[in-house]
Amino acid sequence: MTIPLITTxxxxxxxxxxxIMPGGVNSPVRAFKSVGGQPIxxxxxxxxxxxxVDGNQYIDYVGSWGPAICGHAHPDVINALKAALEKGTSFxxxxxxxxxxxxxxIDAVPSIEMVxxxxxxxxxxxxxxxxxRAFTGRDKLIKFxxxxxxxxxxxxxxxxxxxxxxxxPDSPGVxxxxxxxxLTAPYNDLEAVKQLFNENPGEIAGVILEPIVGNAGFIxxxxxxxxxxxxLTRENGALLVFDEVMTGFRIAYGGVQEKFGVTPDLTTLGKxxxxxxxxxxxxxxxxxxSMVAPAGPMYQAGxxxxxxxxxxxGIKTLELLQKxxxxxxxxxxxxxxxxxxxxxxxxxxxxxxxxxxxxxxxxFFTEGPVHNYEDAKKSDLAKFSRFHRGMLERGIYLAxxxxxxxxxxxxxxxxxxxxxxxxAREVMSSL
Ligand SMILES: *Cc1c(COP(=O)(O)O)cnc(C)c1O
Numbered sequence: 047m048t049i050p051l052i053t054t055x056x057x058x059x060x061x062x063x064x065x066i067m068p069g070g071v072n073s074p075v076r077a078f079k080s081v082g083g084q085p086i087x088x089x090x091x092x093x094x095x096x097x098x099v100d101g102n103q104y105i106d107y108v109g110s111w112g113p114a115i116c117g118h119a120h121p122d123v124i125n126a127l128k129a130a131l132e133k134g135t136s137f138x139x140x141x142x143x144x145x146x147x148x149x150x151x152i153d154a155v156p157s158i159e160m161v162x163x164x165x166x167x168x169x170x171x172x173x174x175x176x177x178x179r180a181f182t183g184r185d186k187l188i189k190f191x192x193x194x195x196x197x198x199x200x201x202x203x204x205x206x207x208x209x210x211x212x213x214x215p216d217s218p219g220v221x222x223x224x225x226x227x228x229l230t231a232p233y234n235d236l237e238a239v240k241q242l243f244n245e246n247p248g249e250i251a252g253v254i255l256e257p258i259v260g261n262a263g264f265i266x267x268x269x270x271x272x273x274x275x276x277x278l279t280r281e282n283g284a285l286l287v288f289d290e291v292m293t294g295f296r297i298a299y300g301g302v303q304e305k306f307g308v309t310p311d312l313t314t315l316g317k318x319x320x321x322x323x324x325x326x327x328x329x330x331x332x333x334x335x336s337m338v339a340p341a342g343p344m345y346q347a348g349x350x351x352x353x354x355x356x357x358x359x360g361i362k363t364l365e366l367l368q369k370x371x372x373x374x375x376x377x378x379x380x381x382x383x384x385x386x387x388x389x390x391x392x393x394x395x396x397x398x399x400x401x402x403x404x405x406x407x408x409x410f411f412t413e414g415p416v417h418n419y420e421d422a423k424k425s426d427l428a429k430f431s432r433f434h435r436g437m438l439e440r441g442i443y444l445a446x447x448x449x450x451x452x453x454x455x456x457x458x459x460x461x462x463x464x465x466x467x468x469x470a471r472e473v474m475s476s477l
Contacts, residue, residue, distance in 0.1 A: 051439045055099040056087040078446045081431040091118035093457035104443035105462050109453040112292050112317035116366045117457025123321050123362045130358040136350055143357035150364050154300045156309045161329030162338055163352045167291035167316030168196025170326035173346045174314050178285050180344040181334050184251040188242055190233040192262030192419025193255055195289050199224045233418040236274040243282045252285030257302035260292045260451035262419045264401050264408025272308040291316035297404045321359030376405035379463055380454045386467040394474040405454040436473030442466050
């Protein structure tokens with residue numbers, strides 16, 4: 047990798063993009079606003095790597111924000127897609143591929159007895175909230191500060207991800223009436239949740255959370271937090287919903303709920319189950335899911351939902367993940383990366399904390415520990431920006447925000463991790 051990085055074509059394309067698309071992107075975090083500098087325009091991706099339009103190669107720790115867990119453009123996925131493509135891109139009618147992926151999801155995820163496929167994580171979360179309300183006959187919802195559940199109006203309260211990155215307290219265009227039923231608590235704070243239940247007796251439909259946070263940076267649940275939420279929701283006749291759009295099939299094949307042994311009532315999925323194509327899903331207890339139209343009265347629909355290409359990519363991706371040793375391998379290389387980054391930060395005199403579970407990791411430039419979004423916000427954002435830029439110049443593509451988790455894949459090798467750590471040592475030595 048050349049330093050300084052030559053990105054002439056990226057700059058030209060992004061300059062043109064800014065005139066025709068808001069901020070030059072179709073999803074805010076991609077614009078590099080929080081780290082400064084110009085975003086890199088990708089040309090192609092393969093395995094653990096991405097190439098930009100100027101021909102620079104990067105080791106990619108974003109993985110399309112999670113889906114690329116088998117490595118980008120895995121040949122099995124691509125070949126299956128080519129075969130599926132010949133049969134058409136969308137049916138708008140039942141297809142057997144939906145059954146196959148649904149059965150795989152039901153077998154894998156402890157809480158899911160029935161599932162509905164949609165086209166994005168946002169759509170899954172919007173739908174699951176409607177279902178929580180329909181089933182309980184209650185309107186209020188508890189979410190946690192820094193957790194992101196897509197861009198639905200009622201979730202844009204103390205949301206993480208792009209909203210955190212851009213420093214928007216909220217979003218204009220979201221009516222107060224819509225968010226008046228959204229109650230928030232700090233992550234890992236059971237007492238705060240208990241208090242909300244006490245203050246709103248019989249009014250709370252349920253609690254939704256990222257069971258491991260990825261959208262405020264990587265924040266795992268404290269011991270007993272998920273279990274405590276399970277008890278509190280039961281005691282109050284409310285539903286517990288795990289938003290596993292990011293963590294599903296990443297933390298373990300059956301998600302955080304399998305790994306931690308806490309079973310929610312409902313679960314949302316996305317990212318990995320689409321294998322790189324647009325998919326989301328929500329599912330859970332049969333009695334609750336039976337309320338969804340046309341089985342029941344809660345309306346939710348989608349022109350392209352369950353489309354054969356997305357189902358095919360999802361099926362192939364899950365098949366690859368079922369091979370023995372998958373999650374052990376992800377854990378091993380990611381632990382090496384996370385521990386290595388922390389060690390280097392220590393040796394080069396930077397306050398930092400880092401964590402990882404399976405193929406998901408984070409690094410905060412703060413002493414830590416980070417238990418919630420307030421803790422995460424103590425990070426040195428200017429230092430993170432310089433770190434991000436330095437890594438980019440050395441061919442390491444990290445999420446362009448302190449408030450995003452990183453992802454490894456089955457295609458990342460020991461050698462890739464070594465290269466990444468060598469780059470980190472150079473950059474941290476000069477921060
Ligand atoms: C990415 C994400 C979403 C939103 O999914 P989209 O497909 O981007 O709409 C929702 N919840 C969580 C936890 C996510 O990580």
